[in-house]
Amino acid sequence: MVQDLANSALVREEETLQPLAEQWSGTVTKLEMISNELNTNYQKTVVEPMKKFSTIMPSTQTAVKKREQSLQEYSRYLAKVEKYREKERTGPNVVKLDAARKALLWAKDDFETQNSVLTGELPRFYERRIDYVQPCFQALIKSQVKYYTDAHNFYTDLSRQLSGEKDDQPSDVYNQRIQQKLAEIRALSITLDD
Template sequence: MKSFLSLGMGRSGVTLEAPRPASGVLRHQDEEALAKLWVDIAKAEAGCIRVIEEVGRYREAIRSTQEAEERLIKELGGSGLAATNFELRRVSDEYLSVILEMREKSESVGGAVQEVLGDPLRDYHAQYEHLDTLRRRRDAQLATLHKIQDKLDRLKIKGKRTTDVVVERDSALKQLRQINTQLLAEAGRFHALRLPLLQPCLQALVQTQVDYYGTANATFTSQVEASRGAHLIPASQYEDTIAKHLGTIRDLKIVAT
């Protein structure tokens, strides 16, 4: 399956391959433990993929929203309606000031996502590269052992001397067991790193989102209150005026398209 590290947050092209089965070659307990651990890693990886995909969509949504609001204000300000309607032009100018104030915050969200998720995941990726190298060594050693065993079986069938091949087979099996033991330990450490690494990253991401929406709410609220005070009109009349302007905006062709 694809790794979350290949989804734009880390280096690309990484795949999460399971070790080749070695039933009848390695101890059943070791083989079962490695298989179970790899299933757990794959499940956790699938969850990380979903998180990263959602984070990517969130980052794109923030960028698209900012661009859409700036485009709307630009089109509205350049329309003939705004040129002839003083109230609409004043509302547009006020809204523009809020949008421009939010631009820096919107841009910082993308950078924050990379900082709190992308950079830590690159460090985590380095751990996986070592693990994958070890996994490939184990699979290669297993293939070597199978070749030696096939050679030994052919010699036995032909009734030829097998002493040297038996020694070679036993040596290859010993090396395979050593690599498998190391892989099991390294895979366990790799999997154990995930929670302490990702938990503070996700907490930082949530804090970034809270900061963004808090700033947006405070900025828009402040602008509305300032605008209401500047016009010195009752709240109900102000709301009716804003609703009328919004209705006019919705009727514009650029909004309909």
């Protein structure tokens, strides 16, 4: 839009509009640059760290599933041992009971090992995720503050340039000029007084 305005016939014909259009175009260019910088900072501070963090989640979920499978296996062997205890004590049943007890001990050790690792590591993992994510969002917030501060300053400067206000001109003098211009506009026969 700014480029269309800067290249329009009206701006080229009217000498006073050309510098204003160029100032506006320059401000828009600056805003595009800081907008690109904000997008780059967003990629670096949020997107890339979250991608790295998300690679950890599948291995954590796999460990939890493996623990659940180990618990199911332990429960299954426990049920087998109980089943063989209730049966009559014959030779084959005693052999099956001993085999089930050995499998139960193995399944119990496997489950307890996995359970102790997860119960120790998962709370630390969940506590540290905040330590990992918080600096990312702090950096993003700082980038946004810088972006919006710069954008505000650019628009303020552009507003002063377009209105002809000088930095050393007091705001009450500027307001008087505005009121004077509005009075001149009201004096025209094409406007209505309120």
